[in-house]
Every structure is written in structure tokens, then in C-alpha cells.
Amino acid sequence: MASMRSSSSSMALALLPLLVAAAFFIPSLLASSASRTLDDHGLDGEALLMLGRFHGWMAAHGRSYATEEEKLRRFEVYRSNMAFIEAANRDSRMSYRLGETPFTDLTHDEFMAMYGGNNGDPTSEKEEMMMITTRAGPVHEGGGVHGGDLHQLAAVDEEEPPRRANLTALLPPSVDWRAEGVVTPVGFNAWCSSCWAFVAAATIESAKAISTGDPPPVLSEQQLVDCDTLDKGCGGGWMDRAFKWVIQNGGITSAAAYPYTDKNGTCQEGKPAEATLSSYKLLPRGDEEAIMEAVARQPVAVAFDHNDPCFQHYIDGVYDAGCSISGVYTKGACKTAQNHALALVGYGTKPDGTKYWIGKNSWSAKWGENGFVYVLRDSPPLGLCGLAVRPSFPII
Numbered sequence: 001m002a003s004m005r006s007s008s009s010s011m012a013l014a015l016l017p018l019l020v021a022a023a024f025f026i027p028s029l030l031a032s033s034a035s036r037t038l039d040d041h042g043l044d045g046e047a048l049l050m051l052g053r054f055h056g057w058m059a060a061h062g063r064s065y066a067t068e069e070e071k072l073r074r075f076e077v078y079r080s081n082m083a084f085i086e087a088a089n090r091d092s093r094m095s096y097r098l099g100e101t102p103f104t105d106l107t108h109d110e111f112m113a114m115y116g117g118n119n120g121d122p123t124s125e126k127e128e129m130m131m132i133t134t135r136a137g138p139v140h141e142g143g144g145v146h147g148g149d150l151h152q153l154a155a156v157d158e159e160e161p162p163r164r165a166n167l168t169a170l171l172p173p174s175v176d177w178r179a180e181g182v183v184t185p186v187g188f189n190a191w192c193s194s195c196w197a198f199v200a201a202a203t204i205e206s207a208k209a210i211s212t213g214d215p216p217p218v219l220s221e222q223q224l225v226d227c228d229t230l231d232k233g234c235g236g237g238w239m240d241r242a243f244k245w246v247i248q249n250g251g252i253t254s255a256a257a258y259p260y261t262d263k264n265g266t267c268q269e270g271k272p273a274e275a276t277l278s279s280y281k282l283l284p285r286g287d288e289e290a291i292m293e294a295v296a297r298q299p300v301a302v303a304f305d306h307n308d309p310c311f312q313h314y315i316d317g318v319y320d321a322g323c324s325i326s327g328v329y330t331k332g333a334c335k336t337a338q339n340h341a342l343a344l345v346g347y348g349t350k351p352d353g354t355k356y357w358i359g360k361n362s363w364s365a366k367w368g369e370n371g372f373v374y375v376l377r378d379s380p381p382l383g384l385c386g387l388a389v390r391p392s393f394p395i396i
């Protein structure tokens with residue numbers, strides 16, 4: 001009890017300068033923004049409370065603003081997002097929870113403009129899809145998968161037994177490559193739409209660790225952004241094209257040798273290869289069982305549509321694209337555009353029977369469940385938000 005009391009009084013002390021600052025901050029801003037929403041309410045308790053929370057959020061995410069006008073504008077967006085988040089969390093139809101993320105000060109339009117991968121229409125990519133090397137053969141024709149050690153699973157040879165009647169029954173009921181120590185920490189693509197480079201690198205890192213038994217290397221997303229001429233750097237890209245470029249280039253270097261700068265840069269030549277690929281594989285469109293078999297062997301790259309205001313604020317639970325906006329609940333808020341990417345590092349089933357994928361995102365460990373997202377699995381015809389449109393994986 002004593003320690004609780006002292007911590008709450010020290011908290012009050014810590015808040016005091018904040019409240020004093022707020023008392024000066026808000027009126028000075030109001031003077032320059034007569035039509036803003038704070039105008040009517042003045043310094044009411046709710047505004048002060050929210051301002052305290054906003055400052056807490058700014059500190060937690062290392063955010064600062066160049067001008068007071070910008071700070072006021074971001075505070076208003078933050079308040080509006082927090083109202084949205086709290087209302088959605090009260091809706092019992094939501095299967096997952098929303099909360100503060102690195103994006104709580106962005107409107108959904110701003111968020112999409114900054115974090116959309118702009119991969120474009122996958123149907124225009126048909127020719128590209130025919131050019132895939134196929135050393136591994138069609139995914140259903142892989143070797144026997146009988147559960148047990150995942151490293152052994154991944155090492156299974158490429159003999160081609162006849163297609164099995166029920167593949168799912170033969171696969172492990174759950175897989176989590178994080179528990180095998182082959183998944184590197186979650187990165188942050190920040191202002192550059194390089195999610196595709198993060199996911200390509202993540203799947204190569206895990207593939208190499210699984211094939212060698214060594215810890216995963218940390219590979220260079222920036223080399224893909226700057227040097228992969230098959231893709232468009234901060235303008236977007238495809239993971240399968242990135243694999244193709246890595247093969248053409250004779251490998252991908254380490255993040256230490258070629259660190260992330262979060263912007264388009266000039267390609268630095270002559271970096272040593274840290275991982276090489278012999279091939280890569282594009283999985284059949286709309287076949288989540290094929291993805292499941294592939295994920296049982298190694299993490300798989302998928303693109304999907306993240307144009308859903310709830311996804312921006314996701315913190316935990318199984319995301320099913322049901323989104324509550326002003327009390328109106330929409331099932332399937334996303335479509336199937338390929339504007340963001342995830343590395344699928346596992347799958348499983350919750351005790352209530354909900355099937356999920358485990359996605360590694362590139363929005364830092366402060367978004368989602370330590371940077372990961374659980375996404376509804378088995379959502380025909382194209383997977384939730386189109387995640388089964390163009391799945392692929394690299395082959396070491």
C-alpha cells in the first residue's frame with residue numbers, strides 16, 4: 001500500500017507541470033485557431049485528461065512537432081482516434097482490440113497515404129507470375145509432412161508423392177516460427193512504403209536460419225529499396241520480385257553493412273552477400289491450404305489490403321476485418337487490394353475454434369501484439385483482405 005500511495009503522489013507531482021503547461025498551451029493555441037473543436041469546450045476536464053494522455057503517447061512514441069499549430073492539429077486527430085478506438089472496443093461484435101499505436105496521431109487518409117504499399121493490381125502481373133523458377137515443384141507435391149520438429153519439416157526433400165486428399169489433416173495443427181528462434185525482431189518501415197522489402201527480408205532471414213540451423217541473419221531492407229530495379233523502393237514492390245532480384249544480384253547483404261534510412265537512395269554497390277537464394281516460389285491464388293503447408297516449412301510472404309481504419313489501431317486479438325465505425329459494424333471492411341505486406345510466421349486455432357495466421361508486420365513492436373498480428377485464417381475465396389492473392393516464399 002505504502003508504495004502504491006507514494007507512486008500515486010509522485011504521479012500527481014509528475015502531472016503537475018503538465019497541467020500547468022496545458023493551462024498555457026491550450027489558450028495560446030485557441031487564439032490562433034478560433035474554429036477548432038477545443039474552442040467551445042475550453043479547458044474542460046476531458047480536454048485536460050486527453051492532453052495528458054496525448055503527452056504520454058508522444059513520450060512513448062518519441063514524437064515531437066515543429067510548431068504549436070501542428071501539435072494542436074495532431075492532438076485533435078489523437079482525440080478523435082481515441083474516441084473511435086474506445087467506441088469500437090465497446091462494440092461486442094469486434095473480435096479484436098484497438099488501442100494506441102505509432103499511428104494514433106494520423107487520420108486514416110493520412111495513414112493510407114503514408115503506409116499504403118501501392119503494389120497495384122495483381123491481375124496485371126500475370127506474365128510476371130509465369131516466369132517463376134520452380135525448383136521446389138508445386139507446393140502440394142512437397143515431401144511428407146508429419147508434424148514433429150519444424151526444422152526437420154523444413155528440410156524434407158522434394159520427392160513428389162501423389163497429391164493428398166486432405167492435406168490439412170497431415171499438417172501440424174499449429175506452427176509458430178518465433179518459438180524456434182528463426183524470426184528476427186520486428187522492424188519499422190516508417191515513412192517509406194517499403195513493407196515489401198521488410199517482408200522479403202524477413203522471409204529470407206527465417207529461410208536461411210531454418211536451412212542452416214544458425215540464428216537468423218538480419219538482412220538489409222535498404223539494399224532492396226535502393227538497388228532492386230524490379231521494384232519501386234519507397235514507391236512499393238512485390239516480395240516475389242525482390243526474391244528474383246536477390247537471385248539476379250547474387251545475394252542480399254546484412255542490415256549492418258547497408259542500414260535502413262527510410263528513404264529512396266542511390267544503390268551502393270559491392271556489399272558482401274549475407275544470404276543467397278537459389279529460387280523462389282509463388283503459391284496458387286486463393287489456396288490457404290497451400291499457404292498452410294508452406295508455413296509449416298518456413299515463413300511465407302503475403303500481400304493484402306489494409307485499408308480499414310480498425311487495422312491502423314490494432315493491438316491484439318484475431319483480426320477479422322470487422323470494424324465498428326460510429327456504432328455501425330461492417331464485416332469485411334477491407335477488400336483485396338495488395339497495398340501492404342506481412343510475413344506469415346505461423347498459424348493455429350484458438351480454443352474457441354477461431355483459426356488464425358500469425359503475421360510479422362513492419363510497424364515496430366509498438367503496433368499490434370509486440371509488432372505481430374493474428375489474422376483470421378480460412379477466409380475464402382482469396383483469404384482475409386486478399387492475403388491469398390499472391391503468396392510467395394524464398395528458397396535458399
Ligand SMILES: *[C@@H]1O[C@H](CO)[C@@H](O)[C@H](O)[C@H]1NC(C)=O
Pocket residue numbers: 166167168169
Ligand atoms: C481435413 O482434416 C481437417 C483436420 O483433421 C478437418 O478439420 C477437415 O474437416 C478435413 N477436411 C475434409 C475435406 O475432409
Ligand SMILES: *[C@@H]1O[C@H](CO)[C@@H](O)[C@H](O)[C@H]1NC(C)=O
Pocket residue numbers: 231232233234235264
Ligand atoms: C522512390 O522511388 C520510386 C521509383 O523508384 C518512386 O516511385 C517513389 O515515388 C519514390 N518515393 C519517394 C518517397 O521518393
